[in-house]
Amino acid sequence: MSGAEAPAASRLPGPARNMALEDVRAKADKAREAQAQWRRYTLTQRVERVRGFWRELQASKDRLISVVHRETGKPATEIEVMELCGVELILKYFTRNAHRILKDQAASRPWIFLNKKAYVRHVPRGLVGLITPWNYPLLIPLGDALAALIAGNAVLLKPSEWTTDTAMFLEGVFKATGLFPDGLLAVAPGDGTVGAEVIAQADMILFTGSTKTGRAVAKAAAERLIPCVLELGGKHPMIVLKDAPLERAAKAAVWGRFANSGQTCVGVERVYVEQEVYDAFTELVAREVSQLRQGLEPGYDVDLGRLIYPRQLETVLALINDAKEKGARVVGGEVVDADRLVVAPALVLDAKQEMRVMREEAFGPVLPIMAVRASEEAVRLANDSELGLAASIWSRDLARAETLAAHLEAGLIGVNDLMGHYAVCSLPFGGFKQSGVGRRHSDDGLRMFCQSQSVLAHEWPANAPEPWWFPYNELKVKLVSWLTKLS
Numbered sequence: 001m002s003g004a005e006a007p008a009a010s011r012l013p014g015p016a017r018n019m020a021l022e023d024v025r026a027k028a029d030k031a032r033e034a035q036a037q038w039r040r041y042t043l044t045q046r047v048e049r050v051r052g053f054w055r056e057l058q059a060s061k062d063r064l065i066s067v068v069h070r071e072t073g074k075p076a077t078e079i080e081v082m083e084l085c086g087v088e089l090i091l092k093y094f095t096r097n098a099h100r101i102l103k104d105q106a107a108s109r110p111w112i113f114l115n116k117k118a119y120v121r122h123v124p125r126g127l128v129g130l131i132t133p134w135n136y137p138l139l140i141p142l143g144d145a146l147a148a149l150i151a152g153n154a155v156l157l158k159p160s161e162w163t164t165d166t167a168m169f170l171e172g173v174f175k176a177t178g179l180f181p182d183g184l185l186a187v188a189p190g191d192g193t194v195g196a197e198v199i200a201q202a203d204m205i206l207f208t209g210s211t212k213t214g215r216a217v218a219k220a221a222a223e224r225l226i227p228c229v230l231e232l233g234g235k236h237p238m239i240v241l242k243d244a245p246l247e248r249a250a251k252a253a254v255w256g257r258f259a260n261s262g263q264t265c266v267g268v269e270r271v272y273v274e275q276e277v278y279d280a281f282t283e284l285v286a287r288e289v290s291q292l293r294q295g296l297e298p299g300y301d302v303d304l305g306r307l308i309y310p311r312q313l314e315t316v317l318a319l320i321n322d323a324k325e326k327g328a329r330v331v332g333g334e335v336v337d338a339d340r341l342v343v344a345p346a347l348v349l350d351a352k353q354e355m356r357v358m359r360e361e362a363f364g365p366v367l368p369i370m371a372v373r374a375s376e377e378a379v380r381l382a383n384d385s386e387l388g389l390a391a392s393i394w395s396r397d398l399a400r401a402e403t404l405a406a407h408l409e410a411g412l413i414g415v416n417d418l419m420g421h422y423a424v425c426s427l428p429f430g431g432f433k434q435s436g437v438g439r440r441h442s443d444d445g446l447r448m449f450c451q452s453q454s455v456l457a458h459e460w461p462a463n464a465p466e467p468w469w470f471p472y473n474e475l476k477v478k479l480v481s482w483l484t485k486l487s
């Protein structure tokens with residue numbers, strides 16, 4: 001990126017100011033009032049209105065893209081393809097399947113209860129608190145908010161303090177549609193202090209962010225005994241076996257690491273390549289990286305933008321320096337523009353497992369590649385991490401790759417593929433180990449925004465007591481025991 005192409009402002013805007021906590025509480029109260037109306041809408045009405053909002057948002061697409069671009073520096077292609085198309089696929093899955101997923105479910109019952117109806121009803125939780133990160137300011141909050149709304153809830157969203165404008169824009173369009181009770185989707189801008197207040201107000205928390213903050217959120221939610229789903233960090237190991245389709249694998253590694261400038265929880269964080277194809281693979285990767293077009297211009301012909309969160313620059317540079325000190329060959333990784341957080345894509349060749357870049361979440365444009373002797377070693381090293389969000393394995397022998405993949409400790413597995421799970425909303429999305437608790441998406445990911453209410457309704461004979469009620473006697477014991485045995 002040349003200096004001449006730089007936008008007028010040389011520094012990026014800082015974090016959003018915290019909303020006053022009494023205003024957060026007022027928003028929560030209003031959202032609850034709105035939810036009391038919203039939950040009485042039929043599911044068909046809710047689905048139609050959510051679709052109506054989506055149509056309005058599409059009409060403002062260009063403005064929305066420019067807001068996201070301004071606060072993240074993402075290439076327009078990524079905003080449209082990875083964020084907007086992603087939300088659309090999530091919306092389609094939940095709107096098309098909501099009736100099937102949320103309908104009352106008949107439950108089997110023992111013979112002794114045959115004269116009763118048993119079923120499960122899905123009752124909205126009330127006020128769902130969403131606490132979200134800065135890396136996908138549209139996809140993550142909106143996808144989750146739409147699901148929570150369809151399930152009959154109000155939403156109190158605390159976006160990252162670094163990407164508040166996108167959330168405010170969404171709140172504005174949502175309100176302007178006039179399709180929803182006032183205040184049903186509310187945004188509370190600010191940092192962790194506001195996040196803590198959201199936890200204090202909500203009936204459920206869906207948190208997306210770092211493992212460290214996730215632990216604090218889980219404690220606060222436990223204090224209130226509210227459910228808490230945690231979608232946390234990742235350290236995606238990509239395993240390239242010697243029979244892998246190398247061209248595809250190399251392109252995947254480059255996109256899987258450098259899309260969104262490496263700031264993707266499921267992005268490739270480390271590559272293990274069988275040594276026979278190490279040179280061929282790294283050459284292909286280097287060629288791909290050399291062709292990336294980096295810039296902060298708003299058009300579609302840009303591949304790579306900037307870092308979003310200032311401290312991320314220190315993290316990336318520290319990991320690169322550590323790798324250099326421990327003997328890696330680093331290609332790229334220069335700071336192009338420190339004020340605007342532009343760092344060139346970095347390849348860390350001859351990486352070793354003990355390097356920090358192989359162990360800590362980098363969440364930036366740095367791709368370490370390490371040679372391994374055999375697939376077993378690759379699987380062992382891949383699992384040598386506290387994190388277990390995504391992993392992938394690459395081989396022309398699909399059956400063998402799928403068998404090996406079963407040994408990987410990760411919630412999201414790619415076989416000759418990566419980073420698509422979020423858009424396949426029928427799949428549960430979430431991590432093993434320290435990468436999270438619970439799952440978003442899939443049928444259960446819509447039902448999690450509801451409490452299950454178990455209903456047992458006596459049908460006949462209308463006025464007769466049960467044999468296990470008072471008064472007790474031996475004959476009743478024999479009768480109930482006999483009926484139980486028959487059941």
Ligand code: NAD
Nearest residue numbers: 132133134159160191192195196209210213231232233265
């Ligand atoms: P972060 O943990 O710093 O912040 C996440 C959110 O939590 C922000 O809105 C922040 O203001 C808020 N917060 C901070 N302290 C809080 C507290 N004490 N109580 C309540 N809220 C608090 O994470 P980040 O830097 O914004 O995001 C990057 C991380 O998110 C990476 O680790 C990445 O892997 C992870 N991530 C995970 C997923 C997933 O689906 N698993 C998706 C995207 C990002």
